Amino acid sequence: MVTLTIDDKQVTVSKDATIYDAAKAAGIRIPIICHDKKLQPFGGCRMCLVEIEQMKGRQIPACTTPVTEGMIVRTSTDEIIKARKMVLELLLLKHPIDCPVCDAAGDCDLQNLTYEYQVNTNRFQDEKFNWKIDYENPLIERDMNRCVHCGKCARICDEIVSFGAYSFINRGIQARIGTEFDGPLNCEFCGSCVSVCPVGALISRPFKFKARWWSLNKVKSVCSYCGTGCQLTLGVKNNEVMTTIYDENQGFHNGQLCTRGRWGYQFVNSEKRLTTPMIRKNGKLEPASWDEALGLVAKRLGDAKGSPDSLAALVSPRLTNEELFVMKKLFKETLGCDNIDHAGGYSHKALTAGAIESLGYAGSPSVIADIKKTNLLLVIKTDAYETHPVLGFEINLAVKQHGVDIRLLSDKKGKLSKLPNAQTYVHKAGADLLLVNAIAKVILDENLHDAAAAQAIGGFSAWQQSLANCAIDQVAAQCGVDADTIKGLARDYAAAEKALIILPTGMGYPGHGKEMAQAVINLALLTGRVGKEGCGVLILGEKNNSQGAADLAIYPTSGGKEAQAILSGCAAGSIKTLFIAGENPVVSYPNRSQVEKALAAVEFLVVSELFLTETSAKAHVVLPACSFAEKEGTFTSVGGAVQRINPAIKAIGQSRSDFDILSGLFQVITGQPAYANSAAAFLDLAATVPGYAGLTQAGLGDNGAIRTVSGTATFVPVSAAAPSTEAGKFALVTGSALNHCGTLSLYGEGPMLVCPAGYIELSREDAKAVGVKDGETVKVTSATGEVKLAAKVGSRVPKGLVFAPYHFADSSINTITSGNAITWVSLAK
Amino acid sequence: MIMPLINGLKITLKHLFMKPVTLLYPEERPTPSPNYRGLHALKVSHNNAKCVACYLCPTVCPAKCITVEAGEDENHDKFAARYEIDILRCIFCGYCVEACPVDALKMTDTFELANYKREDFIYTKQALLEKK
Numbered sequence: 001m002v003t004l005t006i007d008d009k010q011v012t013v014s015k016d017a018t019i020y021d022a023a024k025a026a027g028i029r030i031p032i033i034c035h036d037k038k039l040q041p042f043g044g045c046r047m048c049l050v051e052i053e054q055m056k057g058r059q060i061p062a063c064t065t066p067v068t069e070g071m072i073v074r075t076s077t078d079e080i081i082k083a084r085k086m087v088l089e090l091l092l093l094k095h096p097i098d099c100p101v102c103d104a105a106g107d108c109d110l111q112n113l114t115y116e117y118q119v120n121t122n123r124f125q126d127e128k129f130n131w132k133i134d135y136e137n138p139l140i141e142r143d144m145n146r147c148v149h150c151g152k153c154a155r156i157c158d159e160i161v162s163f164g165a166y167s168f169i170n171r172g173i174q175a176r177i178g179t180e181f182d183g184p185l186n187c188e189f190c191g192s193c194v195s196v197c198p199v200g201a202l203i204s205r206p207f208k209f210k211a212r213w214w215s216l217n218k219v220k221s222v223c224s225y226c227g228t229g230c231q232l233t234l235g236v237k238n239n240e241v242m243t244t245i246y247d248e249n250q251g252f253h254n255g256q257l258c259t260r261g262r263w264g265y266q267f268v269n270s271e272k273r274l275t276t277p278m279i280r281k282n283g284k285l286e287p288a289s290w291d292e293a294l295g296l297v298a299k300r301l302g303d304a305k306g307s308p309d310s311l312a313a314l315v316s317p318r319l320t321n322e323e324l325f326v327m328k329k330l331f332k333e334t335l336g337c338d339n340i341d342h343a344g345g346y347s348h349k350a351l352t353a354g355a356i357e358s359l360g361y362a363g364s365p366s367v368i369a370d371i372k373k374t375n376l377l378l379v380i381k382t383d384a385y386e387t388h389p390v391l392g393f394e395i396n397l398a399v400k401q402h403g404v405d406i407r408l409l410s411d412k413k414g415k416l417s418k419l420p421n422a423q424t425y426v427h428k429a430g431a432d433l434l435l436v437n438a439i440a441k442v443i444l445d446e447n448l449h450d451a452a453a454a455q456a457i458g459g460f461s462a463w464q465q466s467l468a469n470c471a472i473d474q475v476a477a478q479c480g481v482d483a484d485t486i487k488g489l490a491r492d493y494a495a496a497e498k499a500l501i502i503l504p505t506g507m508g509y510p511g512h513g514k515e516m517a518q519a520v521i522n523l524a525l526l527t528g529r530v531g532k533e534g535c536g537v538l539i540l541g542e543k544n545n546s547q548g549a550a551d552l553a554i555y556p557t558s559g560g561k562e563a564q565a566i567l568s569g570c571a572a573g574s575i576k577t578l579f580i581a582g583e584n585p586v587v588s589y590p591n592r593s594q595v596e597k598a599l600a601a602v603e604f605l606v607v608s609e610l611f612l613t614e615t616s617a618k619a620h621v622v623l624p625a626c627s628f629a630e631k632e633g634t635f636t637s638v639g640g641a642v643q644r645i646n647p648a649i650k651a652i653g654q655s656r657s658d659f660d661i662l663s664g665l666f667q668v669i670t671g672q673p674a675y676a677n678s679a680a681a682f683l684d685l686a687a688t689v690p691g692y693a694g695l696t697q698a699g700l701g702d703n704g705a706i707r708t709v710s711g712t713a714t715f716v717p718v719s720a721a722a723p724s725t726e727a728g729k730f731a732l733v734t735g736s737a738l739n740h741c742g743t744l745s746l747y748g749e750g751p752m753l754v755c756p757a758g759y760i761e762l763s764r765e766d767a768k769a770v771g772v773k774d775g776e777t778v779k780v781t782s783a784t785g786e787v788k789l790a791a792k793v794g795s796r797v798p799k800g801l802v803f804a805p806y807h808f809a810d811s812s813i814n815t816i817t818s819g820n821a822i823t824w825v826s827l828a829k
Numbered sequence: 830m831i832m833p834l835i836n837g838l839k840i841t842l843k844h845l846f847m848k849p850v851t852l853l854y855p856e857e858r859p860t861p862s863p864n865y866r867g868l869h870a871l872k873v874s875h876n877n878a879k880c881v882a883c884y885l886c887p888t889v890c891p892a893k894c895i896t897v898e899a900g901e902d903e904n905h906d907k908f909a910a911r912y913e914i915d916i917l918r919c920i921f922c923g924y925c926v927e928a929c930p931v932d933a934l935k936m937t938d939t940f941e942l943a944n945y946k947r948e949d950f951i952y953t954k955q956a957l958l959e960k961k
Contacts, residue, residue, distance in 0.1 A: 101882075
């Protein structure tokens with residue numbers, strides 16, 4: 001620790017702090033333009049000049065100067081104020097003073113500082129720049145005339161996003177921020193650059209000219225797309241979510257968001273939102289009153305009470321914990337129906353079957369903060385970046401700033417493969433389980449683990465036995481990764497002081513289920529990595545509340561039917577009433593034709609949804625539900641952080657939150673109210689769900705709380721078969737596209753502008769063999785059907801493998817998949 | 830007792846022969862002072878409203894009677910796609926004119942704002958455009 005004096009105030013800070021950090025700790029504000037707490041110090045703008053007595057009053061930048069013992073700093077002498085005024089004058093010399101038409105006005109660092117330092121005149125004169133403004137992409141407008149050369153956009157894109165879309169180009173007075181060969185911006189469109197731009201050089205096109213910053217109501221909430229649990233601030237005006245607002249003090253991610261979080265908010269106020277309940281009359285959905293619709297549904301559910309087998313529910317893990325809790329109370333406790341499931345019945349298995357058996361609880365033994373604390377990251381599939389982009393930023397930071405060694409066990413390359421010193425072990429599709437087992441086998445054979453500690457864990461010998469037949473050379477041949485590489489990885493993993501395994505899951509990843517989770521947990525247990533800081537396994541639940549749905553056990557627990565069985569029950573006629581809350585199985589569940597058949601066959605289908613989706617269009621009763629911006633409740637994110645969402649706008653039309661819908665049904669069926677409000681439901685939830693004990697909605701505050709986990713770990717044998725092959729066919733793997741999450745993002749404008757339709761990604765060699773070029777249509781045929789998709793030719797996927805995202809409703813990939821990790825397909829032009 | 834009465838009558842008599850301050854409206858019409866604050870007008874330059882939809886007038890308006898919605902024209906510039914003043918709410922304080930950074934708004938000497946229907950008191954952009 002170092003003690004120094006800033007403006008006569010003594011302050012003690014750690015020795016790696018800068019003067020700026022020390023002043024901040026002492027509550028002294030030093031003006032900045034180019035500095036950002038997330039980025040490496042830059043020292044470009046010279047606004048943070050301070051005087052240091054020991055340096056004979058020389059002016060030095062506070063943001064780049066480390067503190068030294070006994071330093072005496074002055075932050076606002078006349079000389080400094082004069083210098084800062086000149087900095088502003090020089091910046092304003094080239095800056096077009098077009099504040100009236102600039103969207104940054106009100107939230108502009110340059111404007112605020114000009115006002116603060118009262119720079120009313122300028123003693124210099126010069127012509128303004130006349131750079132061409134980039135209107136070419138749909139999301140980010142780049143007006144380099146307004147740029148103040150702070151370099152934050154280039155730095156955040158490089159340091160945190162690791163994309164590197166920008167850099168300074170040209171020299172001297174011609175210097176400016178440019179893109180690759182000064183072409184149009186073609187990046188991930190996460191918008192991090194827009195969020196940090198201190199002026200209006202980079203602005204959001206979807207929000208352009210919509211409202212002024214000061215007229216927006218800022219409501220803190222949690223993103224409703226993926227399971228990362230990013231906190232965000234919604235900018236609200238006239239009952240409309242206008243934009244997302246950057247707040248660098250929010251969450252573990254310091255306000256960073258991805259494409260969907262930042263630009264995908266439009267679904268909230270979409271014109272496609274359902275506004276009234278609808279009942280099917282004479283084959284057509286007609287608007288109806290809530291009383292009529294709820295009465296009809298309640299009667300149907302009440303009638304089914306005597307025969308709960310004829311009833312089933314599919315719930316979306318996008319619902320809040322409170323809503324899921326009421327759902328459970330209604331179906332499992334009141335109606336005695338255990339036919340309830342979520343997320344396709346398979347994508348939650350890593351948590352609800354794998355982790356429960358292996359660890360004793362349906363969660364990850366690690367938290368998000370462990371990513372930066374570990375020494376070695378083993379990521380199963382590069383898709384972790386696509387499914388959870390902001391966790392991907394954390395991984396980028398861990399690797400680049402904390403020197404974490406990253407290893408990727410994947411069937412294709414990805415963005416994470418490009419990180420410094422990243423090693424990607426590209427294996428044959430479907431061989432990941434075999435590889436993980438082989439790594440464990442190497443560690444066992446070479447005695448790289450703490451044998452006594454591992455043997456103390458239950459099931460060790462049985463598990464060891466199960467690996468007896470695992471021959472590394474044979475595995476190497478089956479996986480396409482050579483034996484020495486596997487051994488090297490195993491040795492590195494075992495030798496690392498701390499090691500964390502990241503396992504993304506989701507509807508697009510049928511292979512990442514129970515076995516996969518157990519295999520990686522076995523590996524972590526073997527090396528004593530469970531329950532330690534910076535170690536363990538992080539299972540990434542796909543949706544915003546996937547972890548909550550797993551915690552609350554929204555799946556059959558006493559012999560009920562799982563999602564697939566529910567659908568076949570519907571098709572067979574044994575299930576007569578199906579309640580779907582927020583799921584869109586027609587698009588997201590495997591085997592579309594069977595799902596459609598099942599939904600057509602079921603006698604009574606109720607769907608509560610935001611939109612008339614492919615699923616709700618088939619319903620007998622459609623109940624308009626509220627989005628996350630209209631309700632209160634909590635989401636549990638990856639790693640178990642329970643965070644609150646806050647209502648930003650009033651419900652659209654007559655829509656009601658699922659909490660109100662389910663409580664209304666509960667009231668009609670039982671004659672008594674379920675809960676007074678969601679806070680009361682949460683209290684009951686905290687009392688009954690392990691790990692949530694002691695939590696209250698109010699107590700969660702802005703930052704949320706991490707729910708605890710406890711259980712007894714045990715080794716569970718996982719059998720891994722050699723990956724199948726089919727001669728002459730391509731292995732199709734599905735997954736998440738970077739800009740989308742589930743099917744909700746299809747209603748978000750931003751993601752659709754960047755990635756509007758499905759595609760199939762294939763290698764250059766395969767494209768050549770099939771005879772297609774990038775962008776051309778390919779006919780993809782599997783045993784279950786065929787679909788036409790645009791080809792995306794690149795070097796990411798290896799030969800013989802094709803990848804397709806699962807989100808899109810038109811020519812959806814589930815037309816040809818049937819729930820296997822790999823679908824064998826043939827391609828034709 | 831009598832003197833104050835006489836004094837009062839003197840004033841009355843004086844006023845009887847003075848030029849009246851009232852006007853025989855509508856036959857006679859007043860000439861408002863140059864800084865009179867009547868109905869607003871949006872100034873026009875090069876056949877377009879000068880307004881750039883910066884939202885400063887609705888921000889400063891104490892009566893919250895101005896509604897602006899910005900639009901993006903074919904040159905990607907900002908213009909007021911919607912500009913409405915609810916005259917029934919307006920208190921004619923003139924802050925909007927003062928706040929305008931591009932001198933796009935003025936207050937005219939139009940004071941006859943009576944109308945038959947409430948809707949007619951909401952002056953749209955078209956109605957507010959300066960007449961030359």
